Amino acid sequence: MNTDTTNQQFLLAARPQGEIKPSDFTLMDAPMPEPGPGEFLVEVHYLAVEPAMKGWIEARVDYIAPVEIGEVMRGQGAGVVIASNNAQFPVGTAVTGHVGWQRYMVTDGKSMPVRALPQGVSLSNGLNVLGITGLTAYFGMLEIGKPGKGDTVLVSGAAGATGSVAGQLARLQGARVIGIAGGPEKCAWLVSELGFDGAIDYKHEDSAARIAQLCPDGLDVYFDNVGGDILDAALANLADRARVVLCGGISRYNQTGPIPGPANYFNLVYRRARMEGFIVIDYAARFGEASQALSQLLASGQLRSKETIAEGFEALPHALIGLFRGSNIGKQLVAVRH
Numbered sequence: 001m002n003t004d005t006t007n008q009q010f011l012l013a014a015r016p017q018g019e020i021k022p023s024d025f026t027l028m029d030a031p032m033p034e035p036g037p038g039e040f041l042v043e044v045h046y047l048a049v050e051p052a053m054k055g056w057i058e059a060r061v062d063y064i065a066p067v068e069i070g071e072v073m074r075g076q077g078a079g080v081v082i083a084s085n086n087a088q089f090p091v092g093t094a095v096t097g098h099v100g101w102q103r104y105m106v107t108d109g110k111s112m113p114v115r116a117l118p119q120g121v122s123l124s125n126g127l128n129v130l131g132i133t134g135l136t137a138y139f140g141m142l143e144i145g146k147p148g149k150g151d152t153v154l155v156s157g158a159a160g161a162t163g164s165v166a167g168q169l170a171r172l173q174g175a176r177v178i179g180i181a182g183g184p185e186k187c188a189w190l191v192s193e194l195g196f197d198g199a200i201d202y203k204h205e206d207s208a209a210r211i212a213q214l215c216p217d218g219l220d221v222y223f224d225n226v227g228g229d230i231l232d233a234a235l236a237n238l239a240d241r242a243r244v245v246l247c248g249g250i251s252r253y254n255q256t257g258p259i260p261g262p263a264n265y266f267n268l269v270y271r272r273a274r275m276e277g278f279i280v281i282d283y284a285a286r287f288g289e290a291s292q293a294l295s296q297l298l299a300s301g302q303l304r305s306k307e308t309i310a311e312g313f314e315a316l317p318h319a320l321i322g323l324f325r326g327s328n329i330g331k332q333l334v335a336v337r338h
């Protein structure tokens with residue numbers, strides 16, 4: 001039984017300079033919202049943190065409006081409808097979507113877009129494999145990377161939310177998949193649990209030398225989540241007609257000042273290769289199709305998922321900061337329900 005009388009929220013307090021600090025957010029107690037006509041009240045169980053949030057709070061990206069100072073921090077969450085004046089979202093419906101960093105949220109389903117989760121999908125997987133990062137892996141790997149049987153595919157940030165799904169999807173297409181991740185625990189997980197064919201620990205190994213060693217015929221697909229030196233090392237090892245999928249560049253998100261470009265970009269010319277960026281929201285019209293395919297792969301056990309879960313609403317800023325230190329394996333979530 002819900003006994004809360006207020007709604008905890010995190011508001012953006014300051015735009016970070018360099019690394020995000022906990023003081024960039026303010027914890028507030030807002031009045032408990034009540035659903036009006038056509039609206040429903042969601043009790044949030046999990047909130048997701050994502051590296052892209054850095055760009056939104058710095059106001060450094062142009063594909064989406066920045067989060068304004070004093071505004072509830074933007075973020076994806078999953079929860080359950082606990083009061084409803086909307087027949088499409090009755091009490092008990094499990095939903096996921098744009099809920100913001102708050103413990104309760106009122107919406108008509110469109111003003112703050114949320115969708116009902118398919119039967120049998122857990123709330124946490126609604127943010128993980130069926131959330132923005134799983135969808136990013138799906139469209140980036142299958143629509144841009146297009147791995148084929150026998151292709152060699154390299155994925156960076158491979159033990160994170162997007163990379164772990166992207167690598168598994170390539171493997172399911174019959175490709176040979178090598179992951180790059182920080183530390184022996186993550187590398188062991190990629191090979192022993194997710195079935196990757198090899199892993200490179202970029203914190204303790206020479207990435208360029210190991211890519212050349214593990215991929216002697218070159219890379220047919222490189223799925224880039226990190227940019228920087230690892231992107232450069234991948235560019236030096238492309239096969240003819242390779243596809244480089246630019247998904248993210250976390251190694252540069254905390255850098256200030258001019259960011260150096262990849263020195264090896266001209267190998268794209270020699271190898272007749274292609275490098276293409278994408279933003280997952282461009283595929284929004286096809287999220288239903290992707291969710292169905294991903295939930296079937298989960299249900300059949302062909303796709304595995306993992307979450308790192310921090311406990312308590314107050315843990316949100318630290319969980320976000322932890323992404324830049326590699327604290328997570330799989331999807332980083334925060335369990336916010338008392």
Ligand SMILES: NC(=O)c1ccc[n+]([C@@H]2O[C@H](COP(=O)([O-])OP(=O)(O)OC[C@H]3O[C@@H](n4cnc5c(N)ncnc54)[C@H](OP(=O)(O)O)[C@@H]3O)[C@@H](O)[C@H]2O)c1
Pocket residue numbers: 049050051052132133136157158159160161162163180181182183186225226246247248249250251252278279280281323324325326327328329330331332
């Ligand atoms: N294009 C799009 O539409 C789209 C959508 C969603 C996400 N993305 C991008 O996809 C990438 C992954 O996002 P995610 O939400 O799935 O996060 P995540 O991979 O679950 O977490 C971030 C991971 O990045 C790694 N990392 C941190 N600093 C690094 C550095 N300096 N060099 C190399 N690796 C570093 C850490 O793992 P290690 O321990 O291995 O270092 C950390 O676990 C991000 O770049 C994000 O911006 C793009």
